[in-house]
Amino acid sequence: MAEKKIILTGDRPTGRLHLGHYVGSLMRRVEMQNSGLYDETYILIADDQALTDNADNPGKIRDNIINVMLDYLSVGIDPAKTTICVQSALPALHALTFYYLNLVTTSRLSRNPTVKAEIQMRGFAEEGLPAGFFTYPVSQAADITAFDATVVPVGEDQLPMIEQTREIVERFNRTYGETLVMPKALIPENETQRRLPGVDGKAKMSKSLGNCIYLSDSAKAVKKQVNGKMFTDPLHLRIEDPGHLEGNVVFAYLDALCRDEHFAEYLPDYANLDEMKAHYCKGGLGDGTCKKFLINILEERLKPIREAREKWAADIDTVYDILREGTQKAVEKTNATLARVRKAMRIDYFDSRVIVKEWEALLRQTNQ
Numbered sequence: 001m002a003e004k005k006i007i008l009t010g011d012r013p014t015g016r017l018h019l020g021h022y023v024g025s026l027m028r029r030v031e032m033q034n035s036g037l038y039d040e041t042y043i044l045i046a047d048d049q050a051l052t053d054n055a056d057n058p059g060k061i062r063d064n065i066i067n068v069m070l071d072y073l074s075v076g077i078d079p080a081k082t083t084i085c086v087q088s089a090l091p092a093l094h095a096l097t098f099y100y101l102n103l104v105t106t107s108r109l110s111r112n113p114t115v116k117a118e119i120q121m122r123g124f125a126e127e128g129l130p131a132g133f134f135t136y137p138v139s140q141a142a143d144i145t146a147f148d149a150t151v152v153p154v155g156e157d158q159l160p161m162i163e164q165t166r167e168i169v170e171r172f173n174r175t176y177g178e179t180l181v182m183p184k185a186l187i188p189e190n191e192t193q194r195r196l197p198g199v200d201g202k203a204k205m206s207k208s209l210g211n212c213i214y215l216s217d218s219a220k221a222v223k224k225q226v227n228g229k230m231f232t233d234p235l236h237l238r239i240e241d242p243g244h245l246e247g248n249v250v251f252a253y254l255d256a257l258c259r260d261e262h263f264a265e266y267l268p269d270y271a272n273l274d275e276m277k278a279h280y281c282k283g284g285l286g287d288g289t290c291k292k293f294l295i296n297i298l299e300e301r302l303k304p305i306r307e308a309r310e311k312w313a314a315d316i317d318t319v320y321d322i323l324r325e326g327t328q329k330a331v332e333k334t335n336a337t338l339a340r341v342r343k344a345m346r347i348d349y350f351d352s353r354v355i356v357k358e359w360e361a362l363l364r365q366t367n368q
Contacts, residue, residue, distance in 0.1 A: 010044030034081070051132070137165075
């Protein structure tokens with residue numbers, strides 16, 4: 001029997017989802033969901049993981065569960081094809097995390113580049129680092145393996161997390177026998193989409209840094225972010241000056257979102273992005289024109305999402321039911337994996353009377 005093709009992705013519910021989520025993951029999720037190439041698709045709202053650095057403010061997490069759900073549904077995640085669930089409501093994940101922690105050393109966790117980068121970004125001093133945050137790669141491994149995920153779409157910055165999961169799977173299977181499915185990472189083919197910079201150009205787009213364009217932002221808010229905050233080329237002082245593409249956020253966003261047909265619609269002076277870039281680098285193309293072009297492309301993408309979100313928000317009971325039913329389905333899926341893991345570890349004490357049978361066998365052997 002061929003191995004099922006199963007996708008698992010997820011997001012921390014610490015706020016509304018933004019353009020970085022969209023180009024880095026959400027677009028791909030919708031394409032994969034609709035491709036017919038995968039047997040099962042799951043999206044995990046990772047509230048447990050979000051609590052690792054928000055333990056003093058659980059209300060922030062709770063209040064954003066619905067926000068994230070609305071973003072999912074508005075971009076085209078279809079609950080008939082994709083199961084959306086809440087991490088903390090899946091007890092199997094907590095048990096698997098504990099078992100996997102015994103297979104990972106603290107020195108290995110401390111070398112995880114993603115964890116190191118996020119510790120620095122959040123300003124944690126080493127002595128003040130929450131243990132839950134330090135070990136969240138293990139929790140993420142539990143998420144992935146609990147759903148038997150074969151494919152995990154991620155941004156480039158998350159590749160070390162998948163590698164850590166693969167190490168845990170390899171060690172578990174080597175220790176207890178072939179039990180867990182080995183996952184593979186899938187990153188966007190478009191290099192810019194792998195890590196979209198924030199509008200300030202200083203870091204990747206991040207809710208905590210306030211450099212986002214949110215999927216639910218109004219057209220006015222998007223225009224304000226692009227015109228007022230978006231970093232371009234500080235040396236491009238006059239239109240006739242040669243411009244530079246490196247570090248220029250406007251062109252990074254165009255690389256991620258622009259298609260040739262956009263030029264016929266919004267900027268007919270050019271046939272494609274390469275022509276536009278060549279003119280900008282030569283000189284004679286102003287940042288204002290570039291930003292206006294980008295704003296038109298963003299509005300073309302975001303307007304349908306914004307309108308769909310408004311419709312879903314007007315029927316919040318249905319949104320709640322979708323999440324509840326998806327979570328119930330995920331409980332069954334993850335419990336089955338946990339049962340398989342416990343059997344492999346021979347700690348399924350009450351499923352097969354194994355402890356009684358082994359005790360009786362030991363007793364017979366002793367009496368011989």
